[in-house]
Amino acid sequence: MARCQCGGTGCNCVIVAGDNAEVTGAGSTPNPYVISATIECDDVRPCISAGPGAVYDPATGIVGADISEQAGNNLVLQPDGLFVPTGAATVTAGCGLAGDGSASAPVHANTGSWQYECDLDETASGVYCDSTGQLRGEPPAKARFFQNNINNNLSTSALVPTAADTQVASLTLAIVNPDPCREALCILFQDVDIDLVLPPNSGGAYGIDLDDMVYLGNGGTSTVNATHVQVNKLVNLTLAPGETRTHTLPVTMGRGSGSARYSRVQATLRAWVISLPTS
Missing domain, CATH: 2.60.120 (Jelly Rolls)
Structure with a gap:
């Protein structure tokens, strides 16, 4: 440190510790300066805030998941993280649909049974999706x-x-x-x-x-x-x-x-x- 006129075993620089910091050593080769800083949780907590999906307790400093209490929400907090149980109902099927969206009951078209002697694959008409996303059948007779x-x-x-x-x-x-x-x-x-x-x-x-x-x-x-x-x-x-x-x-x-x-x-x-x- 030439500007501090350091040489030999001594140094003329003066180092002062600030807030939450500590300086040790004499600035010599065998005893160099060591600067240590310590930040407490109380110093950080005022900077933390919670938004949608998260909760924060300033008293304990714990940030956690904010789980909605609305009906139909199956998300739970387990010791190892967030979890959606297999088989839990996730949707309510409307007219023309069946199933609840779970692994055991996926959502599917609620179709009837084919009651005719002819082959379904060869003779059945089609169902189509229009430009608005609505299902449409064959043009009427x-x-x-x-x-x-x-x-x-x-x-x-x-x-x-x-x-x-x-x-x-x-x-x-x-x-x-x-x-x-x-x-x-x-x-x-x-x-x-x-x-x-x-x-x-x-x-x-x-x-x-x-x-x-x-x-x-x-x-x-x-x-x-x-x-x-x-x-x-x-x-x-x-x-x-x-x-x-x-x-x-x-x-x-x-x-x-x-x-x-x-x-x-x-x-x-x-x-x-x-x-x-x-x-």
Whole structure:
């Protein structure tokens, strides 16, 4: 320590002990200065405070765990530390859930038993999670019914065309698949009924589009008025998700002979649109 003019066996530096400190020795090589400090617990305790999850006793100086006394809290303090007992209930399951979250009863979906002959893995539908975290099932089944009809009473009867499949009227129907997710089956019922006026030895045919479905003739000696037969045809269509399709029913006549005439044309379109969940 050159600045203290230390040399040989002595030193001119003066060292004074402060609070809680002690200085011993003469500052020489054989008897150096030794500075010792002692801090008591009472000096430290005023600096300790407790926050959430901890407790502090200033009288004893012990810091411990602060365990909540709210119902359902299973945390306990054991001699070797904090402990949650195995099997203790940790949650209360709501609708659709079972179990309490313990090792022996984990939380799980509260499902029923499969009661069908078919295989569950191959035929069961799904359950999905939406953007808000809510469970959702398959889109529900949807069904719609559409109908349109004509009833044309002619002010003056018209001759039945001699050429086959001559269109004399038409009927349209807009059919909508109400399901934006799946294809739909459409069962389409079409019927036509035409009143014929048939003098002796006359006849005429009518039908749907290119299909002659009925022929009526009069082989007698007097005129037959307003004779008719209702004919129908059932077809099926497949509609894409959300599709709107316009179906046209052409009413056709032909094979007119002997001045056969018609006085009224009736037609109806009925559509049942059904969309069902798929496996």
